Amino acid sequence: xxxxxxxxxxxxxxxxxxxxxxxxxxxxxxxxxxxxxxxxxxxxxxxxxxxxxxxxxxxxxxxxxxxxxxxxxxxxxxxxxxxxxxxxxxxxxxxxxxxxxxxxxxxxxxxxxxxxxxxxxxxxxxxxxxxxxxx
Numbered sequence: 001x002x003x004x005x006x007x008x009x010x011x012x013x014x015x016x017x018x019x020x021x022x023x024x025x026x027x028x029x030x031x032x033x034x035x036x037x038x039x040x041x042x043x044x045x046x047x048x049x050x051x052x053x054x055x056x057x058x059x060x061x062x063x064x065x066x067x068x069x070x071x072x073x074x075x076x077x078x079x080x081x082x083x084x085x086x087x088x089x090x091x092x093x094x095x096x097x098x099x100x101x102x103x104x105x106x107x108x109x110x111x112x113x114x115x116x117x118x119x120x121x122x123x124x125x126x127x128x129x130x131x132x133x134x135x
Contacts, residue, residue, distance in 0.1 A: 007072045007128060015067075016118035018107050025116070026105035028096070048084045049092035053112050055080035066115040072125075077132040090133055097126045 004012035056076060060069040081089065100108055100123060108122040109115070117125070 005067055005070075005072055005125065008074060013072075013121075013124060013128065015121045018116075018118040020107075020116075023107040024105045025107045025109050026100065026103045026119070027109045027111070028099070029111040047092075048089040049096070050112075051084055052080055052089055055083070062112065062114040067113045070113070072129070074132055074135075077129065078135070081133055086133065090130065093126060093130050093133065097123065097130070100126070 003015045005015060007013050053070070056070045056072065058069075058071045058076070059065065062069045100119060103119075106119045108117045108119055110117065110122065
């Protein structure tokens with residue numbers, strides 16, 4: 001059985017399953033240091049990708065609900081992008097995507113989402129987000 005992510009009123013993205021026991025995991029953590037550090041708070045304020053995730057995290061919090069905490073409908077993405085630098089956000093999403101593509105691991109744990117993805121599913125989600133952000 002597949003878990004899904006809602007990407008519209010009647011649209012879902014299927015998240016592929018994987019074997020936890022035999023798959024190596026790529027761990028992606030965007031934190032640069034202790035979140036209580038003044039320097040990190042300053043960096044966060046200028047980080048378009050971090051702000052983008054914060055604006056989409058409206059259904060719950062990732063620490064509780066994982067990927068289900070995020071609203072990925074096109075209108076939610078459009079609202080989040082309005083206040084951010086689109087160019088910087090696109091660059092950061094592309095960098096994240098390129099990092100995943102360059103690895104041999106077939107499972108991705110993205111700390112910000114508190115979720116383990118099959119690599120293919122994570123790339124599909126990033127491709128969808130890139131397409132929506134470019135609109």
